[in-house]
Amino acid sequence: MRRLPLLLLVLVATLARAELPETDWLDLLPPEDRQALEDMPEISHDTPEADGNFAAKGGLKQGQDMPPVMYSSHTVAALNGKRLRLGGYPVPLETDAKGRSTLFFLVPYPGACIHVPPPPPNQIVLVRYPKGIRLDDIYNPLWVSGALKVEKVSNDLADAAYALDAQQVRLVEDSDMP
Structure with a gap:
C-alpha cells in the first residue's frame, strides 16, 4: 500500500517538469494568411533600414507598400487561452531594477527589429514575464511557455495580434535541438 503514494509522487514530479508541447509559428496564422504568405512575391530589402539607418520610430512596424498579408492581425480563435510553448527571439521592451526583461515581443526569426520586412502582427507575440x-x-532563442491570448497590442515599436502571460521563459539549449 505504501508504493502507490510514492509512485503518485514520482508521476506528479515528472509532470511538473514536463514542458508544454511546442507550437509552430505557422499555427498562429489562419489558413488564408498562411496561403497568402506562401504565394507572396519576393520582397525587396533595399531600404535605409536594411543598411542600418534607423531614423524613424517603429522598427517592427510595416511600411505602407507591402502586400496586405504583411499587415494582418487575423488570428486563430482556437488558440485563445491555449497553454503552449513557443520558440522565438526577444525584442526587449521593459526591464526591472535588476536589468531582467519583463516585457518583450517574441518574434519568429532573429533580428526582426532590424530586418526588413518585419513579421506581420499575427507573427508577433507580446510576452509579459514579471x-x-x-x-x-x-x-539567442528563447522558449516561452504559458497561456496564449488573442489580444491586439500596439506601441511605437510594433503591432502584435497575440499576447502571452509567461509562466516560464528560458534560453534554448543545445540539448533542445534534435
Whole structure:
C-alpha cells in the first residue's frame, strides 16, 4: 500500500517538469494568411533600414507598400487561452531594477527589429514575464511557455495580434535541438 503514494509522487514530479508541447509559428496564422504568405512575391530589402539607418520610430512596424498579408492581425480563435510553448527571439521592451526583461515581443526569426520586412502582427507575440529574464543577446532563442491570448497590442515599436502571460521563459539549449 505504501508504493502507490510514492509512485503518485514520482508521476506528479515528472509532470511538473514536463514542458508544454511546442507550437509552430505557422499555427498562429489562419489558413488564408498562411496561403497568402506562401504565394507572396519576393520582397525587396533595399531600404535605409536594411543598411542600418534607423531614423524613424517603429522598427517592427510595416511600411505602407507591402502586400496586405504583411499587415494582418487575423488570428486563430482556437488558440485563445491555449497553454503552449513557443520558440522565438526577444525584442526587449521593459526591464526591472535588476536589468531582467519583463516585457518583450517574441518574434519568429532573429533580428526582426532590424530586418526588413518585419513579421506581420499575427507573427508577433507580446510576452509579459514579471519574474524577468536576463537577455544578454537578442540573437539567442528563447522558449516561452504559458497561456496564449488573442489580444491586439500596439506601441511605437510594433503591432502584435497575440499576447502571452509567461509562466516560464528560458534560453534554448543545445540539448533542445534534435
